Amino acid sequence: MQFVKVGNVAVLFSKQLPITRSSFNARDYVPLICGHIDAMFASVRKMTTAASPSVVIRIPRRMQERIENIKQVQSKRTNKLPTVKAGRLLIKSKNPQLNQSVGYTLGKFEQPALASKGWKSKEAPGDYFTINSIQSAPPFMVKHEGEDNDTAGHKTFECFHICPELVETLQSLNIIHPTTVQMKTIPKILKRHNILCAAETGSGKTLAYLLPIIHKLQAEKRLEEFTDKERQIQAVVMVPSRELAEQVTSVARSIGQRFGLVVKVVGGGRGVGNIKATFSHSQPDVLVATPGALLKALWKRFVSLSELNFLVIDEADTMFDASFAGMLEKILSHTQVASRLSETVGFTRKAQLVVVGATFPGGVGEILSKVTDLGSMVVIKSQMLHYLMPHVKQTFLRVKGADKILELHQALKKAEQEHKGVLVFCNSASTVNWLGYTLEEMGVCHMRLQGEMPAAMREGIFRNFQRGNVDVLICTDIASRGLDTQRVGFIVNYDFPESHTDYIHRAGRVGRAGGSGGGEVLSFVTHRWDVELVQKIETAARRRTSLPGMESEIKNPSHKTDLTIE
Numbered sequence: 001m002q003f004v005k006v007g008n009v010a011v012l013f014s015k016q017l018p019i020t021r022s023s024f025n026a027r028d029y030v031p032l033i034c035g036h037i038d039a040m041f042a043s044v045r046k047m048t049t050a051a052s053p054s055v056v057i058r059i060p061r062r063m064q065e066r067i068e069n070i071k072q073v074q075s076k077r078t079n080k081l082p083t084v085k086a087g088r089l090l091i092k093s094k095n096p097q098l099n100q101s102v103g104y105t106l107g108k109f110e111q112p113a114l115a116s117k118g119w120k121s122k123e124a125p126g127d128y129f130t131i132n133s134i135q136s137a138p139p140f141m142v143k144h145e146g147e148d149n150d151t152a153g154h155k156t157f158e159c160f161h162i163c164p165e166l167v168e169t170l171q172s173l174n175i176i177h178p179t180t181v182q183m184k185t186i187p188k189i190l191k192r193h194n195i196l197c198a199a200e201t202g203s204g205k206t207l208a209y210l211l212p213i214i215h216k217l218q219a220e221k222r223l224e225e226f227t228d229k230e231r232q233i234q235a236v237v238m239v240p241s242r243e244l245a246e247q248v249t250s251v252a253r254s255i256g257q258r259f260g261l262v263v264k265v266v267g268g269g270r271g272v273g274n275i276k277a278t279f280s281h282s283q284p285d286v287l288v289a290t291p292g293a294l295l296k297a298l299w300k301r302f303v304s305l306s307e308l309n310f311l312v313i314d315e316a317d318t319m320f321d322a323s324f325a326g327m328l329e330k331i332l333s334h335t336q337v338a339s340r341l342s343e344t345v346g347f348t349r350k351a352q353l354v355v356v357g358a359t360f361p362g363g364v365g366e367i368l369s370k371v372t373d374l375g376s377m378v379v380i381k382s383q384m385l386h387y388l389m390p391h392v393k394q395t396f397l398r399v400k401g402a403d404k405i406l407e408l409h410q411a412l413k414k415a416e417q418e419h420k421g422v423l424v425f426c427n428s429a430s431t432v433n434w435l436g437y438t439l440e441e442m443g444v445c446h447m448r449l450q451g452e453m454p455a456a457m458r459e460g461i462f463r464n465f466q467r468g469n470v471d472v473l474i475c476t477d478i479a480s481r482g483l484d485t486q487r488v489g490f491i492v493n494y495d496f497p498e499s500h501t502d503y504i505h506r507a508g509r510v511g512r513a514g515g516s517g518g519g520e521v522l523s524f525v526t527h528r529w530d531v532e533l534v535q536k537i538e539t540a541a542r543r544r545t546s547l548p549g550m551e552s553e554i555k556n557p558s559h560k561t562d563l564t565i566e
């Protein structure tokens with residue numbers, strides 16, 4: 001029995017007589033099977049060793065030469081690097097064979113060769129690859145192919161016919177042109193639709209909902225003057241963290257103060273006394289709250305949502321996940337949410353629902369359907385939802401756990417020279433603490449933020465970081481959701497995030513609207529179990545698709561009518 005390899009095909013021969021160099025005659029051999037080389041090798045090895053351990057496999061010289069020729073031709077072809085064309089590189093890998101140019105497009109069925117392919121092996125530490133930034137402006141600030149001139153970068157906020165004072169306030173903040181998501185969302189909220197707004201991190205979603213809400217509230221305020229005692233909450237914005245609640249409050253105050261609108265904030269961890277004090281003198285027009293604090297306020301009857309006109313759920317996927325969903329359901333039982341457009345207008349109108357987020361993993365539609373009629377919601381989904389940001393450079397470094405601290409120290413020194421704000425993400429509060437002590441010993445000035453800190457200690461940390469009092473913030477994912485980080489230019493994933501969603505939110509702290517362009521993300525990949533996620537990210541980058549498992553369609557439960565996708 002004998003087999004030879006010709007390209008990718010194995011040919012198996014058989015002859016009754018033992019084979020020797022002198023007795024070889026190709027005509028004596030009968031081709032038995034032809035098949036793919038990998039399967040053939042395995043089965044032939046098994047057959048030859050089991051049947052006759054002493055069998056000698058000889059391959060005729062001419063055949064050997066032919067095989068060599070084929071091998072050489074093949075290696076010449078690979079050396080040509082078909083994935084590299086003239087121009088800039090999209091993927092730069094330690095192994096140049098795995099580089100990929102911006103101009104190269106993978107075929108539909110072509111499997112990309114991944115730089116992270118062998119990253120589960122023990123030899124992998126030290127390997128790296130970078131997804132380069134391929135454009136300088138964020139996608140939500142530029143016009144896309146096929147879009148008309150009514151999109152971002154062309155119009156000003158005057159096009160929404162909101163009150164001129166609001167436009168002036170925005171101008172004073174150097175916010176002149178609406179982003180793509182603002183172009184689509186503001187008119188729909190003004191027209192009283194229930195909205196589901198899914199757009200990438202940093203694309204200006206906060207103003208997309210606050211502007212029309214403040215415009216509507218000021219218009220009604222002009223008609224009816226309330227005394228402090230008569231004032232009722234008209235808009236509630238729910239967010240998952242106290243830091244985000246403070247941030248949204250400060251934006252709402254900056255644009256609402258001019259009209260005498262009162263904006264208040266309640267967050268968890270400060271006790272019922274603190275919540276009571278917030279409402280002791282009067283109710284606000286706009287309340288920004290975390291679910292736990294709002295629920296306490298409702299149970300203790302410090303607030304009433306009977307006059308609510310707008311209910312906003314920001315960071316929707318976090319708010320609908322298991323940690324908040326129960327509270328959210330109870331809060332919703334205290335409100336009357338409109339199920340159709342006609343219910344959002346008139347004297348007996350119900351609250352307009354606005355659901356906002358940058359990531360919508362499958363299943364959110366299912367949960368939303370419990371709250372309102374999904375068919376009534378206008379879905380606004382940006383083109384780049386769940387894509388890697390093309391204006392942010394992202395490096396993945398396979399590194400041993402013991403070497404991470406040194407790599408981090410080097411990266412921080414580099415960022416310090418470039419005067420960048422840096423966020424270092426860890427997966428647990430204990431790692432934040434440990435890393436903090438270690439960096440302290442290394443003389444790196446920093447602050448720490450994690451969810452297990454007492455509320456009083458947590459207070460103001462993020463604000464101080466935003467003000468530039470310190471350049472490095474070591475944090476858990478509580479800093480990855482919604483927080484605006486204009487001054488951050490560099491993200492380090494000290495621990496690799498546990499999901500695509502977390503990766504998108506962490507990376508989304510750089511390259512935000514109104515910022516100075518892109519930014520940089522460096523991710524340490526230490527564990528074998530991180531590698532699969534890295535490979536999915538690399539595949540999405542090479543294919544230029546959205547991240548898998550994050551369907552860009554917001555799934556509608558089967559019994560409902562289709563959502564409007566704009």
Ligand SMILES: Nc1ncnc2c1ncn2[C@@H]1O[C@H](COP(=O)(O)OP(=O)(O)OP(=O)(O)O)[C@@H](O)[C@H]1O
Pocket residue numbers: 174175176177178179182199200201202203204205206207357358481482483484486508512513514515
């Ligand atoms: N039209 C605009 N032009 C310039 N800057 C803007 C514009 N709209 C918003 N910004 C600024 O962009 C930054 C990001 O906005 P915002 O925090 O609302 O983003 P986001 O979409 O909510 O992000 P995330 O998903 O991370 O919560 C803010 O500093 C905001 O002031």
